[in-house]
Amino acid sequence: MTRYLSIFLTFARACLVRDMTFRANFVLECVTSLGWMAMNLAFYLLVFTFTPEIGLGTGWTKEPFFAFVATGMIINSIVQALFMPSAEELTEMVRTGGLDGILVQPLDAQFLLSMHRVDFSAFANGLVGVGLLCWAIPRLPQPPHPIAILLYPLLIACGVAILYSLVIMLAAATIHLGRNQSLYDFWFYLTNFSRYPAEIYSGPWGGPLRALCTFVIPILLVVNVPARVIAQPLTEQGGMMVAGTVFAAGAALLISRWVFQTALSKYRSASS
Amino acid sequence: MHNSSQPRTDAPTAAGEPVIEVRGLAKEYRVFDKPEGLMASVTGLFNRKSRVVEALRGVDLRVEKGEFVAMLGPNGAGKTTFLKLLSGIITPTRGSATVLGSVPWERTDDFRRRFALVMGQRNQLWWDLPAAESFRLHKEIYRIDTPRFERTRDELVDLLDVRKLLLRPVRDLSLGERMKLELVAALLHEPEVLFLDEPTIGLDVVAQHSLHRFLAHVQAERQMTVILTTHYMKDVAALCKRLVVVTEGSILYDGSLEQIVDRFTSHKIVTLDLDAPPDRAAIDRLGFPCEIRGPQVILRIDRTRIADVLPGILRGQGVRDVSVEDVPLEEIVAEMFRSGSTAGTDGATGAPR
Numbered sequence: 001m002t003r004y005l006s007i008f009l010t011f012a013r014a015c016l017v018r019d020m021t022f023r024a025n026f027v028l029e030c031v032t033s034l035g036w037m038a039m040n041l042a043f044y045l046l047v048f049t050f051t052p053e054i055g056l057g058t059g060w061t062k063e064p065f066f067a068f069v070a071t072g073m074i075i076n077s078i079v080q081a082l083f084m085p086s087a088e089e090l091t092e093m094v095r096t097g098g099l100d101g102i103l104v105q106p107l108d109a110q111f112l113l114s115m116h117r118v119d120f121s122a123f124a125n126g127l128v129g130v131g132l133l134c135w136a137i138p139r140l141p142q143p144p145h146p147i148a149i150l151l152y153p154l155l156i157a158c159g160v161a162i163l164y165s166l167v168i169m170l171a172a173a174t175i176h177l178g179r180n181q182s183l184y185d186f187w188f189y190l191t192n193f194s195r196y197p198a199e200i201y202s203g204p205w206g207g208p209l210r211a212l213c214t215f216v217i218p219i220l221l222v223v224n225v226p227a228r229v230i231a232q233p234l235t236e237q238g239g240m241m242v243a244g245t246v247f248a249a250g251a252a253l254l255i256s257r258w259v260f261q262t263a264l265s266k267y268r269s270a271s272s
Numbered sequence: 273m274h275n276s277s278q279p280r281t282d283a284p285t286a287a288g289e290p291v292i293e294v295r296g297l298a299k300e301y302r303v304f305d306k307p308e309g310l311m312a313s314v315t316g317l318f319n320r321k322s323r324v325v326e327a328l329r330g331v332d333l334r335v336e337k338g339e340f341v342a343m344l345g346p347n348g349a350g351k352t353t354f355l356k357l358l359s360g361i362i363t364p365t366r367g368s369a370t371v372l373g374s375v376p377w378e379r380t381d382d383f384r385r386r387f388a389l390v391m392g393q394r395n396q397l398w399w400d401l402p403a404a405e406s407f408r409l410h411k412e413i414y415r416i417d418t419p420r421f422e423r424t425r426d427e428l429v430d431l432l433d434v435r436k437l438l439l440r441p442v443r444d445l446s447l448g449e450r451m452k453l454e455l456v457a458a459l460l461h462e463p464e465v466l467f468l469d470e471p472t473i474g475l476d477v478v479a480q481h482s483l484h485r486f487l488a489h490v491q492a493e494r495q496m497t498v499i500l501t502t503h504y505m506k507d508v509a510a511l512c513k514r515l516v517v518v519t520e521g522s523i524l525y526d527g528s529l530e531q532i533v534d535r536f537t538s539h540k541i542v543t544l545d546l547d548a549p550p551d552r553a554a555i556d557r558l559g560f561p562c563e564i565r566g567p568q569v570i571l572r573i574d575r576t577r578i579a580d581v582l583p584g585i586l587r588g589q590g591v592r593d594v595s596v597e598d599v600p601l602e603e604i605v606a607e608m609f610r611s612g613s614t615a616g617t618d619g620a621t622g623a624p625r
Contacts, residue, residue, distance in 0.1 A: 101396040106384035
């Protein structure tokens with residue numbers, strides 16, 4: 001474990017050196033990303049000029065909702081920074097045969113393939129998320145319970161684990177397909193569902209969608225559960241959701257591991 | 273499908289045991305034929321035609337410790353597929369293989385720490401960073417302790433005279449410089465087996481020569497087992513005593529360089545430099561296949577008759593200079609490729625050592 005951490009830090013260091021080599025690109029990426037976040041926040045502020053709450057009786061008034069948005073920003077920025085660059089590169093590596101070089105190295109291939117690139121500019125969103133959370137928490141209708149504060153980092157980790165598993169399974173599809181340029185698009189469509197409170201998925205269409213995104217592809221648990229724990233009072237139902245999220249994260253990691261290993265065993269390499 | 277029930281040890285290979293042992297190794301790929309035209313492409317979405325390509329057809333090979341083996345073959349012969357199987361990158365359709373006592377495609381870390389693969393057409397160093405950064409990463413991945421890492425790196429870097437390149441981004445290096453640094457990276461962990469896939473492809477003669485000297489020195493010093501795939505006869509002549517010729521996924525010849533000349537040619541090339549362009553009819557009367565280039569005559573003479581006929585030729589033609597050579601290796605191998613590709617369907621003739 002220490003060795004893997006040391007290797008990851010070496011990767012991270014190399015990526016930082018590279019990012020600093022192309023400083024203008026790094027700054028531009030940070031600015032673009034922060035601009036997109038600012039537009040999103042402005043949009044939500046606009047929404048709250050029309051309504052005091054997202055869904056009547058849901059508890060998602062302005063400050064809790066911004067705690068929700070902040071949680072989403074933190075989770076997404078971790079995934080975008082640590083895993084997405086490598087997963088996107090995997091598509092190209094499979095197509096060009098660059099994966100060969102990874103498979104001969106004496107390390108877990110999944111670790112190497114999913115963590116060898118770190119996009120430091122993506123952490124900018126996470127920092128904004130932390131700032132937004134720090135702004136929202138003192139303004140919540142009810143301060144978070146100490147247990148909620150302890151559970152929050154664990155649930156953030158679970159959310160990251162679920163998203164990571166999805167990324168890895170999508171990347172594994174690349175090995176079967178040979179080419180999977182829609183990886184990022186598909187990722188974006190999927191994670192779109194996780195950006196809003198689960199309560200908005202109701203009615204004849206919303207209900208089944210909510211069930212699908214909770215029990216089949218547990219994308220709705222990713223942000224909703226940690227955000228609910230920190231921004232709303234703890235309830236018995238909330239406790240079950242916490243347990244469900246921890247279980248879903250563990251199951252997602254195991255399934256994605258199996259999918260990835262199976263895909264690697266089918267790897268045919270590219271012609272040289 | 274692969275045989276994973278073979279005995280496997282990660283202990284150092286004992287003297288006399290083969291470092292590489294391959295039996296009946298075969299690899300088949302299913303490839304889809306892409307039809308031509310728009311309508312055919314649309315139809316192909318629903319009904320794709322596929323066929324099986326045999327990249328390797330039951331190859332047997334045994335390589336002892338410290339051997340430097342060259343694999344020669346035309347494009348698509350199966351050389352790279354063979355190296356990918358021995359490196360564990362892909363799994364075979366049939367057959368078995370052990371490298372250093374391990375089944376390669378089980379991809380154990382212990383096995384992967386003991387070999388290296390260098391592919392001339394693939395870059396394994398970090399493109400935007402100086403090679404020194406990739407070396408540092410390599411140190412971590414292969415768990416090389418600092419004194420050993422520094423000693424090996426310095427030794428290799430000095431041998432290839434690339435110290436001044438270490439801090440330059442890899443993308444700014446020439447192909448030859450990059451390949452030298454790829455080799456340094458591959459050898460940092462002191463592998464016992466080295467697979468080289470066309471390492472000199474695209475290099476100029478100076479860079480080729482430099483790599484030859486380096487590889488010969490390192491292989492001899494470390495008693496490393498090396499398999500080299502190449503298209504260049506110069507690589508083979510400079511580095512290897514043993515040659516394996518592959519076409520269409522089968523081994524056509526496996527033996528020494530000297531043997532291949534004896535075995536597959538019946539004549540030698542005699543080149544005569546004359547005072548003046550000769551009379552064509554007089555040359556034809558000698559009765560040997562010939563080529564005339566100005567005052568130079570190139571004859572192909574049966575090797576058993578050379579001693580008998582050469583004195584007569586030298587007396588009669590005003591010869592200024594003469595050379596007697598074996599048929600160039602390129603020519604022999606090209607002929608083998610041609611005959612091998614026709615023999616492939618009715619069973620290629622393997623020539624055991």
